[in-house]
Amino acid sequence: MKKTDNTYSRRSFLKVSSLSGGGFMLGISWLASAKPEETLSALNVEPIWQELTSYIKITPENVIKIFSPNPEFGQNVMTSLPMLIAEELDVDFKSIVVEQASYNPALFNRQFTGGSQSIRSAWKLLRTAGASARQMILTAASQAWNVPVLELTTSKGQVKHAASGKSGSYGSFSTAASKLPVPKDIVLKANKGFRLLGTPQKNVEGTKIVHGKPLFGMDYTEAGMLIAMTERPPAFGMRLKSYDATAAKKMPGIVDVFTIQVYEPTQKLAMFDTRSFNEVIAVVGKTTWDVMNARKKLNVVWENAPDTKEIMNNRETIVPGGLESTTKHYADMLDMDKKPGQIQRKDGEPEKAFESAKHVIERTYTAPFLAHNIMEPTNTFAHFQGNKVRFVAPIQGPDFIANTIATRLGIPKENIEINLARMGGGFGRRAYGHYMVEAALISKQANAPIKLVYSREDDVSGGIYRPTYQLTYRAAFDENKRLTAMHIKGGGIPESPLHANRFPAGALDNYMAESWSIPSNITVGAFRAPRSNFNAAAEQSFLDEIAEYMGKDPIAFRLELLQRAKDNPVGKNNDYDAARYMGVLELVRDKSGWGKPENANKKRGVSAYFCHNSYAAQVIDLRVKDGQVIVDHVTSAVDCGVVVNPEGAKNMAEGAAIDGIGNALFGNLTFTEGRTNQKNFDTYRMIRHNEAPKKIDVHFVANETDPTGLGEPPFPPIFGAMANALYKATGKRLYKQPFGNQIG
Amino acid sequence: MIKKFTLRINKKPQTVEVDENMPLLWVLRDVLDLKGTKYGCGVGSCGACTVHLNGIAVRSCQLPISSLANQNITTIEGLAEKADHPVQKAWLDVDVAQCGYCQSGQIMSAAALLKSNPNPSEEDIDNFMSGNICRCGTYTRIKKAIQQAAAKK
Ligand code: FES
Ligand code: FES
Numbered sequence: 001m002k003k004t005d006n007t008y009s010r011r012s013f014l015k016v017s018s019l020s021g022g023g024f025m026l027g028i029s030w031l032a033s034a035k036p037e038e039t040l041s042a043l044n045v046e047p048i049w050q051e052l053t054s055y056i057k058i059t060p061e062n063v064i065k066i067f068s069p070n071p072e073f074g075q076n077v078m079t080s081l082p083m084l085i086a087e088e089l090d091v092d093f094k095s096i097v098v099e100q101a102s103y104n105p106a107l108f109n110r111q112f113t114g115g116s117q118s119i120r121s122a123w124k125l126l127r128t129a130g131a132s133a134r135q136m137i138l139t140a141a142s143q144a145w146n147v148p149v150l151e152l153t154t155s156k157g158q159v160k161h162a163a164s165g166k167s168g169s170y171g172s173f174s175t176a177a178s179k180l181p182v183p184k185d186i187v188l189k190a191n192k193g194f195r196l197l198g199t200p201q202k203n204v205e206g207t208k209i210v211h212g213k214p215l216f217g218m219d220y221t222e223a224g225m226l227i228a229m230t231e232r233p234p235a236f237g238m239r240l241k242s243y244d245a246t247a248a249k250k251m252p253g254i255v256d257v258f259t260i261q262v263y264e265p266t267q268k269l270a271m272f273d274t275r276s277f278n279e280v281i282a283v284v285g286k287t288t289w290d291v292m293n294a295r296k297k298l299n300v301v302w303e304n305a306p307d308t309k310e311i312m313n314n315r316e317t318i319v320p321g322g323l324e325s326t327t328k329h330y331a332d333m334l335d336m337d338k339k340p341g342q343i344q345r346k347d348g349e350p351e352k353a354f355e356s357a358k359h360v361i362e363r364t365y366t367a368p369f370l371a372h373n374i375m376e377p378t379n380t381f382a383h384f385q386g387n388k389v390r391f392v393a394p395i396q397g398p399d400f401i402a403n404t405i406a407t408r409l410g411i412p413k414e415n416i417e418i419n420l421a422r423m424g425g426g427f428g429r430r431a432y433g434h435y436m437v438e439a440a441l442i443s444k445q446a447n448a449p450i451k452l453v454y455s456r457e458d459d460v461s462g463g464i465y466r467p468t469y470q471l472t473y474r475a476a477f478d479e480n481k482r483l484t485a486m487h488i489k490g491g492g493i494p495e496s497p498l499h500a501n502r503f504p505a506g507a508l509d510n511y512m513a514e515s516w517s518i519p520s521n522i523t524v525g526a527f528r529a530p531r532s533n534f535n536a537a538a539e540q541s542f543l544d545e546i547a548e549y550m551g552k553d554p555i556a557f558r559l560e561l562l563q564r565a566k567d568n569p570v571g572k573n574n575d576y577d578a579a580r581y582m583g584v585l586e587l588v589r590d591k592s593g594w595g596k597p598e599n600a601n602k603k604r605g606v607s608a609y610f611c612h613n614s615y616a617a618q619v620i621d622l623r624v625k626d627g628q629v630i631v632d633h634v635t636s637a638v639d640c641g642v643v644v645n646p647e648g649a650k651n652m653a654e655g656a657a658i659d660g661i662g663n664a665l666f667g668n669l670t671f672t673e674g675r676t677n678q679k680n681f682d683t684y685r686m687i688r689h690n691e692a693p694k695k696i697d698v699h700f701v702a703n704e705t706d707p708t709g710l711g712e713p714p715f716p717p718i719f720g721a722m723a724n725a726l727y728k729a730t731g732k733r734l735y736k737q738p739f740g741n742q743i744g
Numbered sequence: 745m746i747k748k749f750t751l752r753i754n755k756k757p758q759t760v761e762v763d764e765n766m767p768l769l770w771v772l773r774d775v776l777d778l779k780g781t782k783y784g785c786g787v788g789s790c791g792a793c794t795v796h797l798n799g800i801a802v803r804s805c806q807l808p809i810s811s812l813a814n815q816n817i818t819t820i821e822g823l824a825e826k827a828d829h830p831v832q833k834a835w836l837d838v839d840v841a842q843c844g845y846c847q848s849g850q851i852m853s854a855a856a857l858l859k860s861n862p863n864p865s866e867e868d869i870d871n872f873m874s875g876n877i878c879r880c881g882t883y884t885r886i887k888k889a890i891q892q893a894a895a896k897k
Contacts, residue, residue, distance in 0.1 A: 073843050074841075074842035074843030074844065074880045075842070076842070200839075202836065202839050203839055203841055205841075205844065206835075206836050206839060206841060207827060207836060209841045209844035209847050209848075210820075210827055210832040210835045210836060210841075210847065210851060211780070211820070211821070211827040211832070212778075212779070212780020212781070212819070212820030212821050212848045213780070214779040214780075215844065216779075216782075216845060218779075218782070218783065219773075219779035221777060221779075227774070252746060252763060286774075287762075287766070287770055287774040287775065288770050288773070288774055288783070289762075289763065289766045289767065289770040289774065290763075292786075293763075373879055374879060375782075375784055375790070375792060375843065375845040375846050375877070375878070375879045375880075376782070376784075376843070376845040377783070377784075422843070422844065423843060424782075424843050424844070424845025424846075425843045425845060425879050425880060426843075427879075455786065456783075456784065456785045456786060456787070456790075647839050648839070651839065651842060651882070651885065652842070654881065654882075654884055654885070655842055655880045655881035655882060656881065657881070658881030658882075658883055658884070659879065659880070659881040662881070680785050680786075680787050680789060681784075681785045681787070681789035681790050681877060682785075682787050682788075682789045686877050686879065687881075687883075688874040688875075688876075688877065688883075689869070689870050689873040689874045689876070689883050689886070689887070690870035690871065690873075690874045692881070692883035692884060692887075693884065694866070694884075695884070696884050
């Protein structure tokens, strides 16, 4: 039994009576399964929910509802977070109601989906919520039966007293329990006592998904709601000069056309406030089709924008004017590589080691901008009334944007209601909530509830991309082909991907990492495993190439370096755990049958990476046929600590492999004169069914480490595994992503 | 031009008065409030909007309403009354969905595939399903679910 420090629980367990008995707009239509739904409808009255902590409500009829606090975009937290509560509450998971909580910082802790942190940050908190509620029910039962709490046991939502043979449902004690204080000293189960955690549980919204229920922001509607879209400059580096909406306004179904300023020109911006264009034209009408057609009738004159000052994260930055192009980006990045960068880490005497080296291998890797291509395009519902605004929003970080909305609209933060819609993908894109500000401003001006919808073209060409990156790796060798030093120099537009303290830092006596960046008006943001998603490709390709030069097995060579970092690490601040890193490499080696002979139909590549506190390694088996890459098998080994829901976790790791292979082979967003050359899925190539791996096996390192996160870590290494396997298949090392057009 | 059209959607006649060029997708979503059919690209490249037209999988974003008078259209909402079509059951059993946004379209394509080809090979599945994009990367599970549904039919 572990005792948990309950210091964080008071705030988030606050009881707010105004929320009891409903008040959630999306309400009980989001029930998890048919069984409690039937129970509820059989009641035939408004259910009386008794609140036992802000995460749990129970009716006297024993219908148990658990709130999932974090936004859901497919990482399956709506299933795995309630599992944490249900484990300690001791209820049958299949019979509970799971409801997506609305944004409410007074009730719920960290309602942010990003950084692979949902489970990690909720691990103790949500279990404590479940255990606290159970304790409250036990106390109520002990008082009702006049027996000591210690003589009571629970099972599947029932309390039992063995000596007297008494038993009762949680529901029968819920009214009394809800009046008790939330207990302070809570004892959580030891891992080996888990009955639910670690067992595969199906997606609680699975049935609704296969039935096509309106779960997404895009699906939301209400009486009087209008559709809004925005017309934005066609290129980065441009802005609105003038426009004539006469023809557009005459189009059928059109209600209004006007401009909005997304932020005040002097507004101080925070990290997730990125937006691509500040002045945009809003077109408001009855249906999406009406608005799409009217947009084509707008007569707009755009002009080149000058350099603009912006205050972001309390730093003044200049967004440069000018129309940028991909060819120039790559040339500029190569130039930067020749100039000294900013030294971010130096161990030993790397310069000396390179001077005295007998052999040096130097390779430069690049990757393009990538669009998120969330399947559900950007959208949100907003209704601004008086000094209040209500949203139904697909948003990863409601708390960040709530501050910005409050500032921009000049309303108190408490007057912002955000109902969290299921998101059709996020991957970082929906951490940037500027579209909620836009929607609120449009609703205010149109004086109506509106749903702001981006077309696919708006999304692909509208910015907040994964930056374009470059990394140059150099390795020095002595006369015995021994690795004596490494030098990494990396940068990007507009940010550098470098993580100076990651492996192989710590494993090399002589090491140096330098960084640079080039300003740009193309907007960028987090994209599944930011920076790591490129670093892994470059680093793991380079390690593969130098292992080959040294005549070493790729896995054995990595393990050798990691062993050094484990036994006798060089320098401080190494931000990885070498033992866990080795663990995934060993697991993938054993599970993939590494070392067995390859043939023309089976070429293999390996890669491993650490990010967001977790470790992942992959081996790819592939072949190339008529210039087409056929991936027959992916073996994935992951150490994310305790696995809460193995089936959901596997799905996530499989998805990471497919998504990563797709981006490695095809992902490419290029620019000409500030415009994206790709605007939709007819020109932006996404991986498709026939290109997906034929088979994916996912293995988790069994351990008792508290969960360390899963959404991002299995994504970066696959890029490296792809590059290394393709080398085996084609004899050509690939340095420039995407790889797909360099094969055959 | 705004005109009146009568279609048969999920076995029920429906009359709408809309622009004759309005694609079926937007008639379903914005006029009839059938939100199961999704908008993904509007150019016929992603399959999120897949419905059945007389039993055949089509992209509803590419079909102007004027071409559909008196045709039989089935959407995900009408695939099976209780969401118990073998394909839907297999989808639940394999726990296919991640975000779920592409899945109505995937399911409608898969159901049409199995109707015309009850025992598809892996290659048949790849070829038929390649018009349906999934950014979350659920392709291997989709294939497994289709094979499972085929085996149980
Ligand atoms: S929305 Fe019709 S194919 Fe993409
Ligand atoms: S499940 Fe998210 S796009 Fe397919």
